[in-house]
Amino acid sequence: MTSVTSQRAVRWHPPSYDIRIETLPIPKIEHPDDAIVKIQLAGLCGSDLHMYRGTARLTEPCIMGHEFIGEVVALGASFHPSSTGRPHLYSTLHIGDKIVSPFTVSCGECHFCRVGFTCRCVESRLFGTPLTPGGQAQYVRVPRAGGTLYSLQDIPDGSLLADSSLLLLCDILPTGVFAAFQSLSHAKTLPFTTRQPYPLSASPPQIGNASFLPFLEEDTSLTMAVIGLGPVGVCTCIALLDMLVTRKLKFNVIAIDPNEARRAKMASIYSIIGGNHQFGEFQVADTNNVKELVANLTKGFGCNAVLEVVGNTSALRLAYELVRPFGCINSVGVHSDHTVPYKGVELYDKNVSLDFGRCPVRAMFPMALELLLKRQDVLGSVGGETSLVEKIASLDDAVQIYDDFDKGKCGKVLFDPFK
Template identity: 30%
Template sequence: MKATVFHGARDVRVETVPDPAIANPGDAIVRVVNAAICGSDLWPYRGTAPWQPGARLGHEFTGVVEAVGSGVHAVRAGDFVAAPFSFSDGSCAFCRAGLQTSCEHAGFWGGQENDGGQGEFVRVPFADATLVRIPDAVRADERKRVAALALTDVMGTGFHGAKAAGVSAGGTAVVIGDGAVGLCGVIAARYLGAERIVSVGHHPARLEMAQGFGATDVVDSNDPDAAEKIKEITGGTSAVVEAVGQQSSLDLALAVVRDGGTVSFVGVPWGMSTVDFRRLFGGNVALRGALAPVRAYLPELMDALAAGTIDPSPVFTHRLPLPGSPDGYRAMDQREAIKVCLDVSAA
């Protein structure tokens, strides 16, 4: 089969790799229909994460079940399914508590040991606990089918950020970051009923997209007075989502949250080194996060997508065939694309 393989900084290639096969009774083989390139994939691409040549890439995919092991009962061949960015056994204490990313047997797609989502086929361990069936109404609708891909990571992560921050109906939310996760955080805040939503970023086109998703106000994060402007708009908010993962965005989040509020950080941390513990202590501010248990949210989000309540499909600004994935990486690296959808096979 063909798959995207990491060879070094800014060197990813689509090449032939071994086909996956059922290894355990709980396995399923999924033929990938759509896969995504994530902002976190750019860390190895840029050479800032220590990946080894030969690693598979991609942790977001939807596809059709081709075969199942003898122990699989929840899905069957022909089902159209979504896979969260990590697999889990569904039976340990963490899974039962809805924290599947801490599962005792959890793993992540790609790397040296597992199939990556950016390939033609994926072996899925713990298929019954990991895979979520996509409704026929979504499968039949091209726009919703692409939107379902976002649920496997960025939409689920944005939703986790909004939930962890305590966004509630009639309330106010601030979402820092105008990447795919931040934009999905705006969608989530709107879905949860926030009355006022402030999107903070520095790309005008993305902030305009945030307004289309339900942001009532936008603030340029590069403005030296950004914190004061946010506080002026909100009058102080108890729910702040940090969706970037950098020191400056965390500092801004702590500056604008009001006493007694919560900052949830769901941007993959890169370069964060300090936390203003005096601010947390003196203001009774909670800092929560981070790695989203997307599997816990997938059924609710899938129902919302099918009902037309959410639609994160616009975050995919570029669509390419699987052989074009190196071009997709370049487009995201150069900020030409927010997120890339790879069309791998027919649904």
């Protein structure tokens, strides 16, 4: 570890809109499970704006940022080879390892971590909050680092991955993969992917069948909508299209956003990733005319699944209007304290299923990494028409960049804290 004791960091001050670039102490190991990571890149994310604008109502200053990749420069005693009684995860991380961190801490040991619901770890903490300083700095302390950090040392073909694309693994790419995966693995979607009628589609094999008619083409084709084409929405579309094509499923995907520039970007990305497959159709749509479009595509039935990547009431409402009976609404948007805009009878009458919540990033890494390797053509670039990352900036520019980002004047920015 460096002998320098101070570092530079982006720190927010209450009540709102007050970002400062400060010189602060380099964090130290405080607990045997800690790691200190030297940051290579840190992301600025839409959800940082909750803090920036003061809507998170925090009263303590804090170092911002919940997306970071870097190199392990110090490890607590738990990682020492002589440490006993620690889980395997605490023997696989070494000084010098290049790592990706999920946006929340997960111990790797509790019930929720074991079953893969890592974002609901009993010790879950969100980076970039007063108790858990974030990654928009030169160094960060990672609690429960054996469970939290994902080492890239042994990833096959890892050298093919652009650092800017690895940063997408912290949050937005796994969140897109999670949304797509949830929608395709829901029991109500299975008839369309297994070509078996419900409940056979989700049954142990001994259950008898009810003599249904053979499936027609429309029974094996999935119509799915993605609402919101910010960076997470784009990742969701990329993940969903990849899963549909890989599994040779027939599909019709409609990607919805009221913002024309976002729709144009998604259309350009599809022109790269769409390929010449014969399985499906993809189109972008404005929120205004999408109900009619979906009705026309589906004989009025609606979508098998709607993936909601916005996090507000109108997006949830649109999702209901687009979903068909026995369809699924999959919401990865971050919601606030509004009541969900559904009447009981509406959900009953359409047999709607809903999946809400935060991506268990640590558990989704292998699946997201596989996609990242496949899609360096769009995920590996910076600053292009089809890039998710607009630029890589210095911490010096953070005040201006937060202001621009808040006002919609720039897209996703990464900080290189040693630039």
